[in-house]
Amino acid sequence: MVEIGDTVVSFDLFEQRFCCDLSVCRGECCIEGDSGAPLEEEEVAELEKVLPTVWNDLSEECRRVIEKQGVAYRDADGDLVTSIVGDRECVFSYKDADGVCKCAVEKAYREGRTGFYKPISCHLYPVRLTKYEGFTAVNYHRWEVCACAEKLGRKIGMPVYKFLKEPLIRRFGEAWYKELEEAAEAYEAEFRSV
Structure with a gap:
């Protein structure tokens, strides 16, 4: 070290x-796992702020989870994480035209609709x-x-x-x-x- x-x-x-190979993994890291992506405290407010911008990019299922429990929760370890759908995918995920799971927040950033890229834990993975x-x-x-x-x-x-x-x-x-x-x-x- x-x-x-x-x-x-x-x-x-x-x-x-x-080097990520989305053509093979199909964005599996946004789907699999036992809890959502780790968040910094201040990122919850950023996600809440960007929510209206990405709302229409999200599936009905993702929107229902957000309406019920919000954009984040504390997992079994007490860590602050993004909310997930059915113990699987992140509520900010969506499928592109090729069926690859991607981040709606990152999509909005790349399109110039928000200044928030995505949670740092996702960006660093x-x-x-x-x-x-x-x-x-x-x-x-x-x-x-x-x-x-x-x-x-x-x-x-x-x-x-x-x-x-x-x-x-x-x-x-x-x-x-x-x-x-x-x-x-x-x-x-x-x-x-x-």
């Missing part, structure tokens, strides 16, 4: 290869953040639904930290990411010399 500011970053971000007293752990999360992303990442030689450059900068800033790149280069140089 490497320390950067108040974070401790797993070497998995340098070692593992990853497959990286998960765990906050401890004094530091935040930055870890790679392996999940069988992402096996095709690992395969494509290996094929094209894409390290996790490079695949996630945009969300890592969004969460930690340019200077932090530059330090991460330098640490990755030093790690790779040391690994190659062995």
